[in-house]
Amino acid sequence: MVDEEKGKGPLKGIVAFVKKAYRAMERDMAPLDDDRSEISIKRRRFAVIILVGLFFAAVMFLVSIAISSGGIIPLSDAIDALVSSISKGGNDLDTVELYIFQSRLPRAIAAIGVGAGLAIAGCMFQALIRNPLVDPYITGVSSGAGCFAIAIVVLGISLSALDDYSNYIIPLAAILGGLVAFGITLSVAEGAGGSATNYILAGTIVGFAFTSVQTIFLSMEKDNLVNVMWWLYGSFANITWENAFLVLIPAISISLISMLWAREYNLFLTGEDQARQLGLNVRRFKAGMMVVASVLTSVCVAFVGIIGFVGLVIPHACRMMLGGDHRLIMPASMVLGACLMLFADLVARIVIAPLEIPVGAVTALIGTPVFAYMLVKRGRDYDG
Amino acid sequence: MDDLLRVESLGIKFGDFEALREISFSLPKGLLVGLIGPNGCGKSTMMKCISKLHTHWTGSISIDGECLDGMRPMDVAKVVASVPADSPPMYGMSLMDFVMLGRYPFVNKVWWESPEDEATVREALRTFGLDGLRRRQVSLMSSGERQRALIARAYVQEPKLMLVDEPTSHLDMKYKLEVMEYLQGMAHKDVTLLVAEHDISLMARYCDLCIIMKEGGIFTIGDPKEVITEKLIRDVYEVDARVGFDTDGEIYVLPKKRVQG
Numbered sequence: 001m002v003d004e005e006k007g008k009g010p011l012k013g014i015v016a017f018v019k020k021a022y023r024a025m026e027r028d029m030a031p032l033d034d035d036r037s038e039i040s041i042k043r044r045r046f047a048v049i050i051l052v053g054l055f056f057a058a059v060m061f062l063v064s065i066a067i068s069s070g071g072i073i074p075l076s077d078a079i080d081a082l083v084s085s086i087s088k089g090g091n092d093l094d095t096v097e098l099y100i101f102q103s104r105l106p107r108a109i110a111a112i113g114v115g116a117g118l119a120i121a122g123c124m125f126q127a128l129i130r131n132p133l134v135d136p137y138i139t140g141v142s143s144g145a146g147c148f149a150i151a152i153v154v155l156g157i158s159l160s161a162l163d164d165y166s167n168y169i170i171p172l173a174a175i176l177g178g179l180v181a182f183g184i185t186l187s188v189a190e191g192a193g194g195s196a197t198n199y200i201l202a203g204t205i206v207g208f209a210f211t212s213v214q215t216i217f218l219s220m221e222k223d224n225l226v227n228v229m230w231w232l233y234g235s236f237a238n239i240t241w242e243n244a245f246l247v248l249i250p251a252i253s254i255s256l257i258s259m260l261w262a263r264e265y266n267l268f269l270t271g272e273d274q275a276r277q278l279g280l281n282v283r284r285f286k287a288g289m290m291v292v293a294s295v296l297t298s299v300c301v302a303f304v305g306i307i308g309f310v311g312l313v314i315p316h317a318c319r320m321m322l323g324g325d326h327r328l329i330m331p332a333s334m335v336l337g338a339c340l341m342l343f344a345d346l347v348a349r350i351v352i353a354p355l356e357i358p359v360g361a362v363t364a365l366i367g368t369p370v371f372a373y374m375l376v377k378r379g380r381d382y383d384g
Numbered sequence: 385m386d387d388l389l390r391v392e393s394l395g396i397k398f399g400d401f402e403a404l405r406e407i408s409f410s411l412p413k414g415l416l417v418g419l420i421g422p423n424g425c426g427k428s429t430m431m432k433c434i435s436k437l438h439t440h441w442t443g444s445i446s447i448d449g450e451c452l453d454g455m456r457p458m459d460v461a462k463v464v465a466s467v468p469a470d471s472p473p474m475y476g477m478s479l480m481d482f483v484m485l486g487r488y489p490f491v492n493k494v495w496w497e498s499p500e501d502e503a504t505v506r507e508a509l510r511t512f513g514l515d516g517l518r519r520r521q522v523s524l525m526s527s528g529e530r531q532r533a534l535i536a537r538a539y540v541q542e543p544k545l546m547l548v549d550e551p552t553s554h555l556d557m558k559y560k561l562e563v564m565e566y567l568q569g570m571a572h573k574d575v576t577l578l579v580a581e582h583d584i585s586l587m588a589r590y591c592d593l594c595i596i597m598k599e600g601g602i603f604t605i606g607d608p609k610e611v612i613t614e615k616l617i618r619d620v621y622e623v624d625a626r627v628g629f630d631t632d633g634e635i636y637v638l639p640k641k642r643v644q645g
Contacts, residue, residue, distance in 0.1 A: 279461030324477030
């Protein structure tokens with residue numbers, strides 16, 4: 001009872017804040033007949049996206065830490081436990097602190113990295129290939145990564161010299177496999193002339209090839225399928241402190257760095273010929289960004305497996321809300337992707353507790369109704 | 385020597401097909417030049433060579449005395465602007481953002497354009513009567529508005545040479561005249577424009593010079609009122625046409641029937 005009242009005050013404030021921010025954004029989006037500078041409007045909108053996005057991500061983060069299959073801890077207690085466990089440096093923790101510090105915090109950290117990374121990789125690929133159905137796995141990265149990871153599990157490859165690093169063998173194999181698949185796609189597509197269609201076709205056939213090999217491996221491994229299931233459909237269950245930051249840091253830093261080219265992505269929307277005529281070195285930009293986006297996807301996939309939907313739909317949702325400027329879409333995709341992933345992981349943990357369901361199944365279940373609603377509302381004016 | 389565009393024995397091959405051969409001409413500053421010829425005669429190919437979309441040509445092209453060969457895409461974009469016939473779907477991009485893309489070669493900052501860039505774009509939007517639409521999505525605009533937007537985007541590139549590909553192909557007669565007036569206005573500001581277009585009467589009315597192409601080569605170059613004749617139409621298009629002058633002395637071309645065999 002006391003907790004509820006405690007929660008009400010801030011909650012009211014939060015709702016009011018969100019409403020206000022949303023109204024301010026709506027005002028900005030409406031076509032007004034005034035003479036304000038478009039760039040300053042855009043800068044302000046950028047700031048609003050960052051603030052609102054970070055706020056939502058923080059709320060999602062705390063909620064996902066507070067709720068688990070074991071029960072709900074009041075948000076304030078969760079924050080207390082979080083702060084105290086971090087200040088203790090992970091030693092001498094009580095039960096709640098231990099729970100939060102050891103199992104939920106690393107998962108939440110990895111979910112932020114993967115969600116943001118996949119969303120921005122999807123955004124990049126959609127712009128580079130100029131096709132709305134493209135997702136981060138279009139260049140065969142997921143199939144290659146899956147194939148290699150499952151080969152490791154099935155063949156039981158373990159090098160004694162690497163025993164200390166056994167937790168990293170599968171992720172490393174996944175990254176390697178993803179990059180091998182992408183390398184083949186790249187060389188086939190560039191050999192064919194390097195057009196968007198070439199990339200889609202090359203990526204699709206390379207994906208098929210790796211998936212076939214993966215299926216062969218899977219059929220060899222009848223007894224131990226559970227071990228590979230989590231990887232094929234994505235899960236944060238294997239995330240620990242050892243690898244949480246290995247996901248977060250590269251994913252976030254690659255995402256932030258690729259945002260420096262947001263203006264070039266805008267140019268790319270006009271098509272490759274026009275982008276070149278406007279002064280962009282199209283071939284170099286496309287090849288470079290394909291590599292960056294594929295590395296980013298591999299990093300996201302390596303530890304948590306293949307999580308669909310986020311990379312396909314989050315960029316579209318952001319375009320529908322914010323228009324076509326990548327300087328707004330890319331940061332918005334990052335925070336929205338992180339929020340969705342945190343929420344999806346939460347649902348995956350609690351819905352049939354104590355068992356977990358693959359997070360890849362949850363992302364689509366949560367996202368589809370929301371996206372369908374947006375499509376009905378805004379689809380008429382949306383040409384993506 | 386003060387030619388803006390100088391093309392010498394330009395040729396290009398796609399496999400065995402010789403798309404352009406022995407093209408030579410030069411154009412001074414501030415001229416509106418019509419590029420006329422049947423489909424597939426090499427008009428677009430030639431414009432793509434000049435904007436360096438094709439790079440494997442032989443011969444030489446120089447703009448304002450500078451050879452095109454060694455120039456980076458960024459440097460080319462500072463002197464040559466292209467206006468394509470239409471634009472692909474733009475994923476919800478606003479008109480302001482779309483025209484702002486023309487400033488790309490000049491913006492030094494990584495992310496945001498400067499107020500000067502914005503002022504240039506707003507001035508261009510006013511010039512082309514688009515300022516009220518600046519927050520509209522490009523894909524929701526009419527063909528006429530979009531054509532003007534494409535010209536405005538080329539305009540903010542502050543080019544010396546503008547390559548315009550079939551600017552009036554989707555437009556009704558009012559917008560055709562309007563677009564040609566805008567292009568003529570550009571020519572008065574010392575920009576040289578090379579306009580590929582199928583409407584010969586329209587070209588003859590507005591252009592200072594006509595380049596007539598046939599089968600990858602130049603058929604003739606000259607004042608439209610002198611070179612456009614019934615014989616030329618017959619030779620180039622294999623069409624019997626009536627070429628006449630109305631009471632203002634403007635040329636009109638009326639196609640009648642195909643020349644058989």
